[in-house]
Structures are given as C-alpha cells and as structure tokens.
Amino acid sequence: MNSPLLPEGATNQLIRMARMSMSAHAFSHSPPVIALDGCHLKSSDYTLLTATGIDANNEIYTIAIGIVYSECQETWNYFLKNLDVCLSLRENNDLVILSDREKGLAISVESVLPNSKHSFCLYHIGKNIKTKFKKNFNPELFKAAKAISLEAFNDAMDQIKEKDLKVYEYLIQITAEHWAEFCFGRCRFGNLTSNIAESMNSSLLVMRHLHPFEFIYQYVNQTYEKFQQKREEHTKHLDVFPQYFLNKISPLIEEARYLKVFTTDEQGTYRVGKDKSNSIFKIVNFEANSCSCLFISHNGFPCSHMIACILIRKGKLEDHVPNYFKTETLVNAYTTDFKFCDIESLKNTQLESMQKIHKRGRPKKKRIRTDAEKVFSCL
Numbered sequence: 001m002n003s004p005l006l007p008e009g010a011t012n013q014l015i016r017m018a019r020m021s022m023s024a025h026a027f028s029h030s031p032p033v034i035a036l037d038g039c040h041l042k043s044s045d046y047t048l049l050t051a052t053g054i055d056a057n058n059e060i061y062t063i064a065i066g067i068v069y070s071e072c073q074e075t076w077n078y079f080l081k082n083l084d085v086c087l088s089l090r091e092n093n094d095l096v097i098l099s100d101r102e103k104g105l106a107i108s109v110e111s112v113l114p115n116s117k118h119s120f121c122l123y124h125i126g127k128n129i130k131t132k133f134k135k136n137f138n139p140e141l142f143k144a145a146k147a148i149s150l151e152a153f154n155d156a157m158d159q160i161k162e163k164d165l166k167v168y169e170y171l172i173q174i175t176a177e178h179w180a181e182f183c184f185g186r187c188r189f190g191n192l193t194s195n196i197a198e199s200m201n202s203s204l205l206v207m208r209h210l211h212p213f214e215f216i217y218q219y220v221n222q223t224y225e226k227f228q229q230k231r232e233e234h235t236k237h238l239d240v241f242p243q244y245f246l247n248k249i250s251p252l253i254e255e256a257r258y259l260k261v262f263t264t265d266e267q268g269t270y271r272v273g274k275d276k277s278n279s280i281f282k283i284v285n286f287e288a289n290s291c292s293c294l295f296i297s298h299n300g301f302p303c304s305h306m307i308a309c310i311l312i313r314k315g316k317l318e319d320h321v322p323n324y325f326k327t328e329t330l331v332n333a334y335t336t337d338f339k340f341c342d343i344e345s346l347k348n349t350q351l352e353s354m355q356k357i358h359k360r361g362r363p364k365k366k367r368i369r370t371d372a373e374k375v376f377s378c379l
Ligand SMILES: [Zn+2]
Pocket: 282, 291, 292, 293, 294, 295, 296, 303, 304, 305, 306
C-alpha cells in the first residue's frame, strides 16, 4: 500500500504500513469505532500510540500501533494521517473516535478526520472533576450524558448546577456534542467511555519494559496469535449471532413478546406499547431504521419495539441487524493472512529517511535527540 505521506524509498515504513492494512481488514468487518490512546514505554523515552477497535463479540482488537517520541498534536497528526491512508477514514461517515482528549488529540482528530464524531471519555471527564474539585460527580455526569432529550439533559445539568456551580461551569465548557447522547448525532454502540483503549493498554503492561523494537516484535506476534485463536473460536459458534450479541438481544426479544403493535397511516411505521390504553407509545419506522426510544440510534441494533414489529410481520431479525454484528462477519474479520513481524528489518530501518517530526520546546539537557528518535510502526 502506498502512502502520500511517506518519502520515496522509505521501504521499511511501507512494509509496516502493509502490516497495518491487514488489521484494516478486521476494522472493515467491525463497528466503525476507534479508541485512541497513548502510553509511555517504560524501557525508553518513547510513547506508544494505539488504535483499538471492538468486534461484534465485544472483544477488543488492535487496528494499529505507533511508537513516537512523545504524545502531542504533531505525533497524533502523523499517526492519524497514516491510519486514514490505510482505512480510508475520511470516507467513513459513520466513524466514531473515542478518546480521553488529552495532549493534542482533540485538535488532531478535528483536523485530520473532519468527518468523524469525537466522543470524549466520560470516566476521564469525571476523573478531571474529581482532581479539580475533589468531588465525585460521576452519577450526575452519566445521568446527563445518557439523557435522550434536550429537556432531560437540561434537568440533569440543573441538578449539577444546584449542587456545585463550579463543576457545572467546568462541564459546560466541554462541548456537549462530544459527550452528551442527545446531541452526539451518531451511533457510539453504547460506548460512552474510552475503556476499550484502557483495556488494550492494560493488556500491554507486561511488555512495556521491552525495547521498542522488541516490543513491536512481541506485540505483532501476540496479535497474530490472538487473531488465529479468535478465528478458530468463532468458527465453532454456529448461531447467526455471536454469544455477546445473543446475550444482549435475548432479553429484548422476551420483552417484545409482551408488546402490542398497531399500524399507522404511514407505510412501514408502527406504534408500539404495552397495551392499547397505554398512552406512551413508541414509533418504529422501518424505512428510517429508527424508533422514538432512540435505542437503535445509540446501540446500532433493533430495540424491543422494533423486534415486536418484526415478530408481527413474520420477518427475520437478522435482516434488520448490521452485518458486523453477525458471526459470519466476525469470523471473516480474523481470516486475513497475517505476516510475522521481522525484527531484523526493524533493526535496519532507515529511521533518518522518515518524515521528520521536530519536538517543540527546550530539549532535555542530558540527551541529544536525533532523527532516529521517532519510530513509527503499524501492524
Ligand atoms: Zn424502541
């Protein structure tokens, strides 16, 4: 895969980009969500940047990794531009980025991936409130974030305002479109935090003492093995949906059996409620793939109201569920060939020929930085 970002002759980098494209196959068969995070490699002065996805079985997988001299807007720009080249992210109008919005990441996402929706991690916002104001506002924060109407959101925010004006003022400075469900405007598949990135970083703890080259070698090989295991495991599962999805959808199917469905004047649109006298109806619209309960737009699959309509219409549930929630797609996500990382080629990498990224500010006194201090590698 060629990249307009790379200088001519950067063969080793192109090889690594090719490795990254293999993980891109898993991404193209999974919900369009990417969690971004950075963590320090303990063995050196380098930082690891990770792009993590989540599959139909709610399991995390690696999309790409990068090793850079530090986490800042410049290195995130570099990482995201390369990610975009491999995954065509700018053309993906469903893309959601999850992050802790730290260290230049928010600006970088906005400039490199303007079509994406950037979701700020609620746990990190709550953690910042705890650090700044020494108070735990997580219950109130999550209530506001999960509100599905402007009215409900304002009610939740008013409660925060009554409790602590400074916390309220801090929160309104963070644009609600980045964290509040009612105005986020895109399906986050239930992810209000960047926990999937945190989980990925936790799984790497035991390797963080390794030299960067050794780290990449171990990491790629570990990922290769994981992909193989997942492929074998999911192939044995014979149901049309993976187990995690079955666990999510089963209670909704059960609930749907007790709902009453009424047709409306508009074709493909139904009113659904507990009984005929119940004034609280939800409106299901098959053409728009929506329900007024907003479950579908938040989670990406049918709610109990839509399932009740599907049952009445004698339809098939799988016809109304996106392919990336199905076992066949899940198996396919991990069927790509995956080459081992060649540590020798990494050792011989012409680091000097890579795109130069200058570090801003005064350099540390005891070390002289060279061009070789930026290493970027993707799976
Ligand atoms: Zn509904």
